[in-house]
Amino acid sequence: METRVGETFRKRLLVFYIPLFLFLVALLFPFYWMLITSVKPDFELYNTRNAPFFVWHPTLSHWWQLFQNTLFTRWAWNTLCIATASTIVSLFAGVLAGYALSRLVFPGATSFGIIIFVTYLVPPTLLFIPLASVIAELHLLDSPWALILTYPTFLVPFSAWLLMGYFKTIPRELEECARIDGATRLQAMTKIVLPLGMPGILSAGIFSFTLSWNEFLYALVFISSPQQKTIPVGVQSELMKGDVFYWGALMAGALFGSIPIAFVYSFFVEHYVSGMTGAVKG
């Protein structure tokens, strides 16, 4: 909306700039707090007198401690591999299902669509206890495969649902033309619809990647040895042991666990947003 004619600066300040500023401060303050805590020396951290909002003697010792004395780099590598693999698995299944449900007429298609929608809304917290037994039966406990195979349970319905909506926007005529020119159904899909659907697939992919990177419950339940953990579980369980919390190192862990995903996100903001809003609209 344009700034309205006749709106005074004072009114604009009151109804617009100040609320927006407060929103930004409230939403971003925890990240500032991670950063400032991670570079404060302990004598500044555990001190209730001085203003805690600034650092007077910045130090990198907590960062050093995080990378030297903990398994953080190992967790980062695990998280990256698991998130990438589960995203690929989910995209594969999600693209095929999304295409079938948006383009093909076959008996049961509607019920499959409803199944996908219902599973999309089934939260992981409903199933984690029996799923742990299934993972144990498959001898996958404490293996990255436990997560690579279970993350798709919430990623595939999401991707399929998002891509169904996206594929529907690609004109059917393009596919029909290709078929008249002699392409098989499969070729019409792989050569026409998938390339044109690339932005949608990218959205689903980037969204799936961030969801896998952030997943906590399954990683907490299925993985037990410190070497196999992902960042969220590793930082939470291994750095918070005992009664004394090393807040400097903990916040460094929170910071460095967040930076990679924020970095990836910064390149794909538009895709991420269209994935988010697209999945809502269906």
Added chain:
Amino acid sequence: MKASPPSAVTTTRSPGTLTSVGASARQRSSWLENEAVLGYVLMTPALLLIVVFIAYPFSLGVWLSLTDKLVSQPAHFIGLRNFTHLFESQIFWTTVWNTVFFTFSATVLKAVLGMWLAVLLNRKIRFARFIRATVLLPFIVPTVLSGLAWVWMFDATFSVFNWGLRWLWQTTEWLFNADFGYFRGPRWLGDPAWAMFSIIMVNTWRGIPFFAISFLAGLQTVPSELYDAGDIDGATGWQKFWHITVPLIKPIAVVVIVFSFVVTFADFQVVYVLTRGGPHNSTHLLATLAYQLGMGSGNLGEGAAVALFMLPFLALIILWQLLYLRKEGSQ
């Protein structure tokens, strides 16, 4: 259209190249030409995942909830005893009430604040794209990690909030030259009421961006002529909001709220990181109670029963959503 078809297509189609390989390829492509067959083939990977990792665990969960299964012990069928046992326990009913209260308050707060932020972001401002991207950060970053930052901000001794409040307190003392006594500040995670307030606050903080950006997408589809018409009729800002904006973004709002309701209802991370259900089991949600019983105490049967208790609530909301979508679709 005279676009030349890909060469691979012409070779399989031309009769001259019907070698045995060509024949089998042709046969395969011909049964994939059948829409029903292709449909089932394409659905297979997704359905396989759903059957093995959702449908089967679900039925296993129902079975577990009817047994006295403990970790690494054989299960015995005990009928509905887990459920009757739960219904007699105080903690269970506290948890059910907590879950309803938490979900309801957090969803309302997220919807109201998210709407407000969306309206603010819908203005033409400098750095609009950058601000929108930044606003989403709480939603992008792993909840557990930002949750840890909140734990530190709520720390019993070094809470930054209490530091700020104490500063305000002392400044007021100094201004009025009075002595109000020593300022303690709320025990954010140590007192049951404040702990509930804190987890609602963190869940809201994390969810506002999702609401704001989804609502913003809705706002951007509202034609500005409608607001101009409202201006001509002399409508105030509030009137325009209630009579133009709200009705037009209602379809998106309903879906966003339902979606968030489900996710909030099943929340685990915020409570697990901030309070572990404490103090004295006063902030458990169904998910964290299920975890404590199933994974903490190893009582898988009872844990599964608690988790299953989410189902009726979720089923109602999903059913309502399906009917709503169908109604919208038929219009």
